[in-house]
Amino acid sequence: MIRNVQLSDALRIAEIYNYYxxxxxxxxxxxxxxxxxIENRIQKISAKGYPYIVYEKGGIILGYAYLNTWRERSAYDITLENSIYLDYNQTHQGIGNELLTALIEESKKIDIHSIIGVISLPNEPSRKLHRKTGFNLIGNFKESGKKFNQLIDVEFWQLLLD
Known part of the structure; x- marks a missing residue:
């Protein structure tokens, strides 16, 4: 079941995210x-009126997703960035697709024109998910981040909602 996030979900969300x-x-x-x-982040995103949802099964949160500011300037207010994280033991079961589809539907309710997916590579599951839900690859920023002492490419995917 997909539902809106609650502050009491913060511990489980932190557990999922800390793995990544x-x-x-x-x-x-x-x-x-x-x-x-995580509670602070939930409050900040919710205060903006952006969707923050969880996927729950049997009383356990298996994944979560939210939309947040893509860029700070007000001209960008029509575009939000998505984030989706699943319990690493629950991938490839369609949960990510359900969460992203729900985010897309929620974004239409708040008059958003565009959603940006930012994917650090390698991450083929996220690329497939964004492609499946109608996003288009817009560009690849080469070696734009560094983690674990390796340079990382970052792709930008976009979905126009109009």
Missing amino acids: IENTVITFEEKKVSARE
Whole structure:
């Protein structure tokens, strides 16, 4: 079941996200986050009126997704960036597709024109997910980040909603 996030979900979200911080280049964050930090992030995103959702099954959160500011200037207010993270044991089961599809539907309710997906490479599952849900590859920024002492390319994918 997909539902809106609650502050009480913060600990589980931190557990899911910290795996990616510690083990992958999917996020460029390098230090684990606390449940309190996730609570703060939930509050900031929710205060903007942006969707933040979780996928729950049997009372356990298996993934989460949200939309947030893509760029700070007000001219960019029509475009948001998506983030989707799944429990690393729950990938390839369609959960990411359900979450991203729900985010797209929620973005239409708040009059968003465009969603940007930012994918650090390698991350073939995220590329496939964005392609499947109608996003188009816009560009690749070569060696634009560094984590685990390796240079990382970052792709930008875009979905126009109009």
